Amino acid sequence: MKHLAIFASGRGSNAEAIIRFFQNHPKISVALIVTNNPDAGVIQIARQYHIPYLVISKKQLSEGTVLLKTLQEKHIDFIVLAGFILLLPPYLIDRYPGRIVNIHPALLPKFGGKGMYGIKVHEAVLKAGERQTGITIHYVDEQYDHGAIILQKTCAIQEDETPGSLMKKVQQLEHYHYPRVIESLILKEETLHS
Ligand code: GRF
Numbered sequence: 001m002k003h004l005a006i007f008a009s010g011r012g013s014n015a016e017a018i019i020r021f022f023q024n025h026p027k028i029s030v031a032l033i034v035t036n037n038p039d040a041g042v043i044q045i046a047r048q049y050h051i052p053y054l055v056i057s058k059k060q061l062s063e064g065t066v067l068l069k070t071l072q073e074k075h076i077d078f079i080v081l082a083g084f085i086l087l088l089p090p091y092l093i094d095r096y097p098g099r100i101v102n103i104h105p106a107l108l109p110k111f112g113g114k115g116m117y118g119i120k121v122h123e124a125v126l127k128a129g130e131r132q133t134g135i136t137i138h139y140v141d142e143q144y145d146h147g148a149i150i151l152q153k154t155c156a157i158q159e160d161e162t163p164g165s166l167m168k169k170v171q172q173l174e175h176y177h178y179p180r181v182i183e184s185l186i187l188k189e190e191t192l193h194s
Pocket of ligand 1: 082083117
């Protein structure tokens with residue numbers, strides 16, 4: 001069994017889509033939720049699905065002891081960021097080479113980087129007059145929204161689109177594709193190493 005940790009700071013709708021997708025999966029299980037936000041909706045989701053969760057401060061994240069200990073205890077093989085707001089420290093990226101991914105609600109390299117999250121992304125896309133937007137799933141490196149791109153999916157922007165309507169459309173793409181990409185990456189890695 002491969003064990004997955006989901007890092008999230010907010011509502012956790014992607015975390016929920018991933019948890020549901022891997023419920024009863026024969027080879028992959030969601031073993032841990034990590035959040036920096038004690039008020040995050042994702043904590044309710046962790047409780048609802050009986051998944052252990054860890055709340056860590058920014059300081060604890062940069063220092064590493066608590067997080068590394070927990071990742072080891074839960075035998076975490078792969079880390080998925082789903083709306084995690086803090087930059088990952090280098091020790092974590094070194095510990096999980098090629099095994100940390102993120103999802104961004106736009107077509108990177110456009111509309112990414114520090115401060116580009118939530119509704120702000122969709123506002124910027126509309127303001128720029130784009131005719132399409134979408135999602136980007138990418139490996140995580142030491143910069144925001146920067147690592148190698150794994151998958152992009154697009155959707156059209158209508159004349160009467162609002163940031164809110166765009167957000168909903170993009171979320172549907174996220175919830176469908178993110179769990180499937182995670183599954184294929186983990187299973188591919190398993191094949192390579194067996
Ligand atoms: C998603 O749009 C994701 O692309 C971005 O943060 C958002 C998280 O939303 N990285 P939710 O908490 O999963 O609902």
